[in-house]
Amino acid sequence: MIIVDAHCDTITRLMETKENLIRNNCHVDIERMKQKGSYVQFFAAFISPEYCQAYAMKRAMQIIDKFYQQIEIYSDNIMSCCNYRDIENAVSSSKVAAILSIEGGDALQGDLSALRMFYRLGVRSLCLTWNHRNEIADGVADGITGGGLTPFGRDVIMEMNRLGMIVDVSHLSERGFWDVVEISGQPIIASHSNAKSVCSHRRNLTDEQILALKNNGGVMGMNLCPAFLTNEGEASLKDVINHIEHIASVGGIDIIGIGADFDGIDDTPREIKGVENIDGIFNELLKLNYPQEAVDKIAGGNFLRVIRQVLK
Template structure:
């Protein structure tokens, strides 16, 4: 099909940049994501996550998070002809830019703020516009999906974070949050939320995936699910291919509406990829698969990018 612009709701490439193992400027360095291959795939907006590894938690989580944010900021500043930072509506209105990729900074794990609400304002000032409240563990905001048996809602601090994110214009990401926390966020947030890199639990019963009730609720609240390319989230057993990504996209569109589904590759954050989606340059093949699956051109434009753009237009200040 003709080229359409793409918004990818999640990648973890900043970590490789921080460790100086890759520059993200040369495909020959390997990995899943770099600027040339992203441009070849017509990525117009890339969520870049500062993923705070477990070894830094809890005492060094803030320091590590700030290091990753600085790494991403420097990356954008040093490549102004190829990248620009998305911080507000004016920046968002530049998408799609014919020569540059918009970068939206996110943090994967509320541990970055510790137990201090003011840290949320600090990372906002540093350019962060999305926050995953938890990773899989418990933190001071709430419980991740590995704590499902506790059935806990958000803490008092977690509730304050939701309210403050609404005030600032930050996207709330519930991808790793436990189910009761998910429902609590929907009760509190005045704005739509996202699960930037998750899949459908009914198709693959992984704790990171969303139930039909969660999917429908996201649709009703004008939120979005970015379908994750992690084979373990797509299928329980056997080989995983692009068709399994299409299967989850199709299912979420059926359950929650096509306006509720987007892409959240998790490139450079997953150890394996589906066959035929080895890196970001393969995304055009996925869009072709959506055409073959019966999606219209308008629906594919929604899935590939416009749904995320609509969400961000309603959240960013």
Template sequence: MTLGPDDAAISDARALLARHPVVDGHNDLPWALREQVGYDLDRRDIATDQSQTLHTDLDRLRAGGVGAQFWSVYVRADLSGDSAVSATLEQIDCVRSLIARYPQALRAAFTAEDVESAREQGVIASLMGAEGGHSIACSLATLRALYALGVRYMTLTHNKNVPWADSATDTPAAGGLTPFGEEVVREMNRLGMLVDLSHTSADTMRDALRVSRSPVVFSHSSARAVCDHPRNVPDDVLAQLPANGGVAMATFVPAFVLSEVGEWNRAADENMRAHGFDRLETSAEAAAVRREFEAAHPRPRATVSTVADHLDHMRQIAGIDHIGLGGDFDGTTDTTSGLDDVSGYPRLIAELLDRGWSEPDIAKLTWSNAVRVLRDGQRVAVEFSRTERPSIATMAELDSAV
């Protein structure tokens, strides 16, 4: 059988990904497993087809050319204190259970060397990232404990502010980072835990870039100049990444990549409120209202080309050495057409090849930029270890002095 143009392009993309797999910055499978089956992995066996319930299973990871995955150990922002810490530990336990259950496919990774070794052995390097500073309950000792358990980045905020940092989607309170927030960044540098600036306000991004001696990451954020959403990265911040050495990993969430989707979401949410429902209500009555609205107002669809537009822009502003991919699969109900699950990466790579991206450029996007940042974070931690001791500062002592 002769391959058609589209089939041939996908075949070329798959071959390229076999040489340069994807390091994906963010996947919320652990939270989906918590919500759907209470971590009962027998009921969501990702060694079997889970396409009816999840964006992620092992066969689709392989089909997508994923060679390393940061599994998010996210917990909801309305959890705080000990409840947030306990839930984060349960998420970490879930990732460890997945790795233990599927040793033929997943390998725990804590360093750049571990990631490279897993690739050589044909398994998916599995790293962890905590999503939201509420997971440490304003405790640097808890931050260190998460690092000891294998967490290799922490997103400073989720959708709500934390007492020491502002979120992109909350009312500003700190004006960026407080003095304790700056100490959190320094302690993360000392440990070798990457500072993740997705979900943070633009002022928090700028403060963190000013303070951090280690490269930062945006584990799942796209370009604000292409889609004006607060979850995306402004151009002035993207332009600072070469000096910092960091990487912005484009995400595929439709509302973050296509402005019309955000507008549609706001109208749909207002319609729900007008009918007496919260926008997240899941009852049959609420679902009927949602279906009726969508039938009358078809949902705009982001496409692979939409995401490629973000990558073109991010490459132009930050440079090819400072971009990556972070799909946010299993962390969103709405997906981009063609990037509907973790198997979709070859379609995006085919689109980039069609736009004239070279193999060396794509290799940086998918693999080497992320591995370099991980390695550079380790190097900075070694430098810190020669002169710095673990911080015993508290938020009360630092922020009360302001």
């Protein structure tokens, strides 16, 4: 089994705590990932609204620099990966496979040349918006306006397809989601989003969106934020399973993955304190008589399929 987590904010958190990636008090570190066997982790450069608009690109560069500092220091245990072949090399070397992403297209500051330069720096996935509007599209917090992709946003999608980057629609307005589905010629992901039919939070996807993601060949990663898991407050492992089962009933097993949002959230389900407990999800599915093949897909196989198809 290869585990793929499509979203964490650990690098950004380390910049605040001054800890290191090998061992820390955050949700994610190298030692705990390696204990789980073969591990692929997307590390997001999160562009907080306080850095927008004037300093968004500068902030992205600071986080990316921190990412590569940690990769260099701990190169015996972790490897930066830009495509599926790199992941194979990392796994065969018993190293964590690290994929660099950006959360918030504000980092581009409205310029396609910035997208191309971020690609050259190893960024392989872009979450188009955070919750608010930027030059690319409206975020979920602005969904009431009915706005979707801007003309620049449409150019971004086409250029990401050309470069071989994964388009991430988590945090995007619903209209923006449908615009991306229409335009993208490659599978897309919702790296850390759950099912709105199970929990009504605005960050979750409707059944219609889930079905569209299936038809696109994409994947959605289960977010462990309690507010996205249940309307009742404190969350448990059972709530995670409820989302998986609902999504499977709508779109099938092949669109489900993990996007824990570790270190981007303060609270987690009771049974999951951090990456050390992530396999509790897979063990619970096996107890429910999910076939091993299905569990392997949810653990990482589905995201690996998209990675293999999209990344160059």
